[in-house]
Amino acid sequence: xxxxxxxxxxxxxxxxxxxxxxxxxxxxxxxxxxxxxxxxxxxxxxxxxxxxxxxxxxxxxxxxxxxxxxxxxxxxxxxxxxxxxxxxxxxxxxxxxxxxxxxxxxxxxxxxxxxxxxxxxxxxxxxxxxxxxxxxxxxxxxxxxxxxxxxxxxxxxxxxxxxxxxxxxxxxxxxxxxxxxxxxxxxxxxxxxxxxxxxxxxxxxxxxxxxxxxxxxxxxxxxxxxxxxxxxxxxxxxxxxxxxxxxxxxxxxxxxxxxxxxxxxxxxxxxxxxxxxxxxxxxxxxxxxxxxxxxxxxxxxxxxxxxxxxxxxxxxxxxxxxxxxxxxxxxxxxxxxxxxxxxxxxxxxxxxxxxxxxxxxxxxxxxxxxxxxxxxxxxxxxxxxxxxxxxx
Ligand code: 3PG
Numbered sequence: 001x002x003x004x005x006x007x008x009x010x011x012x013x014x015x016x017x018x019x020x021x022x023x024x025x026x027x028x029x030x031x032x033x034x035x036x037x038x039x040x041x042x043x044x045x046x047x048x049x050x051x052x053x054x055x056x057x058x059x060x061x062x063x064x065x066x067x068x069x070x071x072x073x074x075x076x077x078x079x080x081x082x083x084x085x086x087x088x089x090x091x092x093x094x095x096x097x098x099x100x101x102x103x104x105x106x107x108x109x110x111x112x113x114x115x116x117x118x119x120x121x122x123x124x125x126x127x128x129x130x131x132x133x134x135x136x137x138x139x140x141x142x143x144x145x146x147x148x149x150x151x152x153x154x155x156x157x158x159x160x161x162x163x164x165x166x167x168x169x170x171x172x173x174x175x176x177x178x179x180x181x182x183x184x185x186x187x188x189x190x191x192x193x194x195x196x197x198x199x200x201x202x203x204x205x206x207x208x209x210x211x212x213x214x215x216x217x218x219x220x221x222x223x224x225x226x227x228x229x230x231x232x233x234x235x236x237x238x239x240x241x242x243x244x245x246x247x248x249x250x251x252x253x254x255x256x257x258x259x260x261x262x263x264x265x266x267x268x269x270x271x272x273x274x275x276x277x278x279x280x281x282x283x284x285x286x287x288x289x290x291x292x293x294x295x296x297x298x299x300x301x302x303x304x305x306x307x308x309x310x311x312x313x314x315x316x317x318x319x320x321x322x323x324x325x326x327x328x329x330x331x332x333x334x335x336x337x338x339x340x341x342x343x344x345x346x347x348x349x350x351x352x353x354x355x356x357x358x359x360x361x362x363x364x365x366x367x368x369x370x371x372x373x374x375x376x377x378x379x380x381x382x383x384x385x386x387x388x389x390x391x392x
Contacts, residue, residue, distance in 0.1 A: 001169040002390040004041050004141050009050030011107055015137035015162075016041065016170065017154045019146035019369065020056035020075040020112075027074045031356075034146060034369050035078055041143040041170035042110070046083070051105035053136055054079075054112045055093070055154055056144065063120040076112035087112060093119050094132040102136045122153050130157030137162070140389075143170025145177075146348065146369050148383040149376040155385035167389045172369065177386065179366045180377045183345050188310035189215055192342075193378075194302065194333055196221030197316030197350065200244045204251075205379040206315070211255050215309075218260045218302050220294050220318035220329060224282075227252065227261050233283020236267065237290040260305070264295025266319065266326060273323045293319025294329035302329075303336035312337055315347030315375060321354045330354050338363035347374040 004014075018038045023030045045052045058075065061067040073089050080087035088111040090098040101111045116122040121129025130153040134140070140159045142148070147155060159167040183191075193210045195203055200223040210217050219227060225238035230248035252259060262282045267289040268275035278286070279295045294302070299318070306312055314337060318329035331354075337344045338360040346355050346364055349371035355361055368374040376383070 001174075001386065002166065002392050003174060004044055004143070004168050004170050006392065007139055007166045007168055009045050009048050009139060012050055012139055013053060013102065013105065013137040014045050014050045014139045014141055015053045015055065015133065015158070016045070016141040017144045017147070017158070018042075018054055018056050019144035020054075020072060021058050021146060022075060024058075024069070024074060029074050029078050031353075032078050032082075033352075035075060035082060037172050037369050038143055038170070039082060041141065041172060042079070042083070044171070046085075046108050046110060049107040051107060052110045053102055053105070054110065055116055055133065056112075057117040057122065057147070057152070057154075058115050059117070061115065061117050063118055067115070067118055070115050070117070072112055072115050079110070079112065083110070085110075090114055094129065098136075116152070116154050125151055125153045125157050127157055127161065129153050130161045133158050134161035138165055140165065140167045141170050142168075142385055142389060143172045145173045146371065146373050148173065148370070148385050149373045149381065151384055156388060159388055169386065169389050173386065176368055176370060176374075177377070179345055180368070180374060183311055183313055183343060184213060184378065184380070187213070188343060190309045191311040192216045192218065192305055192309040194218045194220065194306070194312065194314040195316050196223070196318050196330070198222040198239060200226045200241055200248055202375070203316070204247060206375055207251055208254070209380045210313075210378060211251075211258055214258065216260055216305055217255065217258055218305060220262060220298070220302070220333070221316050222291070224262050224294070225291050228283045231261075231283060234285055235283075235291065236285035236287050238267070238285060239290070260301075262294045262298040263301060264297045265291040266293040266295045266328065267291045268326070271320075273325065277325070292323070293326040296328070299329045299332035303332050306333065306336040306342070307340055309340060309342045312340065312342045312344045313347070313378065314344070314351050315378065317350050317354050321350070321357065331358055334358050334360050347371065347378070
């Protein structure tokens with residue numbers, strides 16, 4: 001795809017879709033990685049004298065309600081700090097303030113528009129709303145990897161409305177897609193995927209797709225208990241999806257020895273760090289206990305499989321990693337990945353938070369900024385939001 005580096009931006013208005021959907025505590029950003037990772041594209045426009053209009057969503061606000069908690073203002077402030085220069089903020093998205101601040105932009109200037117999802121046209125992919133955004137600019141750039149699996153107006157209808165104007169990809173989207181598609185499309189073997197998280201239903205397509213590509217698919221997290229139920233195991237009070245047991249049986253049959261399930265479970269009699277704890281064989285969880293992490297034998301088995309791998313993709317924690325001692329399984333997997341020489345790609349969301357919590361971010365090849373977007377790639381899905389951009 002045509003890249004932001006390929007177009008002359010000097011004196012031009014560049015409308016860049018970024019994913020500044022960052023976690024907030026009041027107006028304090030608790031993790032600004034998504035803003036930092038967008039800096040290369042942002043700086044590329046600013047340094048070449050472009051006039052940059054940034055747009056993003058934050059959270060899932062309801063249009064028309066009091067949405068002050070979802071304002072993008074903190075993100076604009078943080079970006080100003082990171083860039084070491086003034087960043088304007090428009091208190092609306094396509095209204096008078098946005099129009100005035102866009103018109104007032106000078107070369108090298110930056111304005112952040114208010115949350116796209118304050119407008120109902122954004123989620124609806126509305127053409128009239130998209131037309132107003134499109135009218136602001138000469139060039140469209142998509143650098144919102146975390147949102148690439150969405151077809152919201154700013155991702156699809158806006159570039160569609162900018163007929164005849166360059167529509168380019170940003171550096172972050174380029175980098176994320178290259179890492180993930182190289183890992184999946186042309187993996188060095190053995191290729192091991194580690195999938196965790198609460199629900200089988202979130203990962204069905206990922207498991208199916210990866211069973212066709214990987215040498216081993218290791219399962220952890222609460223979804224392992226649905227698989228255990230499918231094998232006739234006892235799962236006590238563990239979180240399970242009863243309506244997915246048949247599907248879990250099919251996946252077990254299809255996976256053969258590629259699909260690796262936990263051999264033991266670390267469980268507790270309450271969802272808390274100081275509950276009574278027990279390590280049992282998988283499928284032997286007592287009635288009054290729930291599984292909260294993979295057990296030590298599983299942690300060792302998974303760590304050994306990771307050590308032999310040349311490519312590792314990890315998405316989803318092995319247990320309740322926020323609540324020691326049930327972080328042990330996730331930590332063992334994270335450390336094995338960090339120690340291995342394999343190309344390692346960590347999916348966004350919880351696994352990215354876990355790798356950060358253990359201080360291992362810089363020991364892995366790539367930590368994705370996308371949660372749902374990286375899962376979509378692991379499912380083998382194409383992104384309409386990227387397909388519609390200009391080819392080189
Ligand atoms: C994410 O955090 O996964 C992206 O920002 C997309 O957000 P959404 O799931 O609310 O569309």
